[in-house]
Amino acid sequence: MIVRTLQDCINSDRHVRSDNWESTRMLLKNDNMGFSFHITRIFAGTETPIHYQNHLESVYCISGSGEVETCDDGKIHRIEPGTIYILDKHDKHLLRADEGEDIVFACVFNPALNGKEVHDENGVYPLEAETVE
Template identity: 80%
Template sequence: MIVRQLQDLEQTERCVRADNWQSVRMLLKNDNMGFSFHITTIFAGTETPIHYQNHLESVYCISGFGEVETCADGKVYPISPGTIYILDQHDKHLLRAHDGQDIVFACVFNPPLNGKETHDENGVYPLEAEEVD
């Protein structure tokens, strides 16, 4: 059995931070579950271009408000607590957090992340990256 506490992982290399987001990687490839699980915070008032060409992702909103826009068709979907969006087609998208409050998500990736991934200039995570313990 694996048991971990979010607040403990926030102080380790499992917490990856960029200018407009933070991702606590609670479950990774080396845990051998076939997927990874993250608590990701998108900082208020930011827009993040994302295009997971190598991964499928499900994203569940725990708290906060914002929107996700699919780049292929320009459709905008509101995000609020209880919303899930699923990137089942490697959808290129823009993720926006409204001013005033961060958005907190629970995210699942397949294939699982190794731990050190950050978005490249196109919003893509590499298929393989440096592992963390």
């Protein structure tokens, strides 16, 4: 059995921060579960281009609000607590957090992340990255 607290993960190498977001990777590839689980905070008033070409992701909104826009068709979906969006087709998208409050998400990735992934210039996570223990 694996037991971790969010705070312990925040205070470790499992916590990764970028300009628009921070992600606490609570479950990773080396945990051998076949997926990874993250608590991710998108900073208020930001727009983040994302295109997970190597991963599928499910994203559940815990708090905050914003919108996600699919780049292929320009469709905009409102996000608020209780909303899940599922990137089942490696959808290229823009994630926007409303002004005034960060969005907090619970995210699941398949295949699992190694731990140190950050978006490249195209919004892509590499298939392999530095492993976090």
